Amino acid sequence: MGLEQSSEGAPSPRQQFAEALRSARELHPGSTLSQTDLARKARTSKSTISRVETGTGPIPPELPPLFDQVFATDGLFKRLYEDTVAQSFPELYRRRMALEREAVAVWEWSPTIVPGLLQTGGYARAILRKGDPRASDREISANVGARLARQDVLRGAAPPDVRVVLCESVIRRRVGTHEVMRDQLATLLAHGERATTRIQILPLDAEAHLLIEWPVTFLTGPNHVTMVCVEAYRSAAIIDDQEPVRAAVRAYDGVTSEALSARDSADLIRDQMESL
Structure with a gap:
């Protein structure tokens, strides 16, 4: 075409x-x-x-x-x-990506998979292939490239402050081959060594919380206004009403306080990577 x-x-x-x-x-x-x-x-x-x-x-x-x-x-x-x-994404996702490019702070919570901003090509390919088994190799490659292109925001001269909390199940659930998963865990460790990035793991025995069901992203713009992006199965929403945003931020603060420290989280990721 x-x-x-x-x-x-x-x-x-x-x-x-x-x-x-x-x-x-x-x-x-x-x-x-x-x-x-x-x-x-x-x-x-x-x-x-x-x-x-x-x-x-x-x-x-x-x-x-x-x-x-x-x-x-x-x-x-x-x-x-x-x-x-x-342009290849639906309008709502285009808005989210525009906010992401301008954000001075990006906070992520994921109970399911490694967020797209931190995915490797192999990990993204495995997820996209499972999500659309009838897609051609060219289509999958194009979608992988589109997903990885979002990561340019982390490589600029002034990258946003990034905080990521992952459920422990995310690092224990194998996506793709053992090699793909080891590479993804190694990439998480590398991201965690950046001065602007903090990665924490929420233990499996942590108590339930408001954000437990879906991946949630907090995007704070240059005007210091925060918006919340919530993703569900083939749908998403961007919440800019500040009352529910504040409630979500409080819940996120609770999640980070229950999560392992960045150092202990790195040790857990390293242990899991070496066990594969």
Whole structure:
């Protein structure tokens, strides 16, 4: 399937990406770069460049920053890629991702799986494959790339403060192969070593609490207003009414106080990883 316009008739983010890439290549200072030349500079194949320019395939997530480097475009392709990824999600999820990109603080609680911001590619692939067993490998790869692209917010010059509390069952439940799970646990440990990230484990014998049923994300924007994102089976809600938000924050504070310390949590994650 080729490029499509948005419902308003304006070029879609995907189309803007393709047009920007063609223009940058054809107007390259000195002389036009062929698709083969660009592929060599971006360490990919000519067929991949062709697919990206015609919109007949997903944009590999590693290419936008390389394009920005080759063309000195100061993050243009990275921004267009983020817009393209966001456009592939329903409106509510696009709003959540926009809030996530602007957040100065991200707090997560998950009783089920590792949150998307901390997932490895292998872990995300295993979950997405189970969720849609009829999807093609290309569709799964595109969805994995879209999910991993969200993690760019953690790699910027000013990443948000991240607090994550996981039910102990999350680190004990094997998702994918043993190797996939070991890699995911190792990645959690690596995230926990970042100065801006804290990961805690809530023991299985902890008491029940308000947030026990569903994954919950708290997103605090630059204006210091917090919104709560609640996810359920194939549905989600964003709560901005501050009274229930405050109640949810109090519940989250209770969860963090019952959870193991960051150090003890890391020890538990390490023990589980070594047992696999």
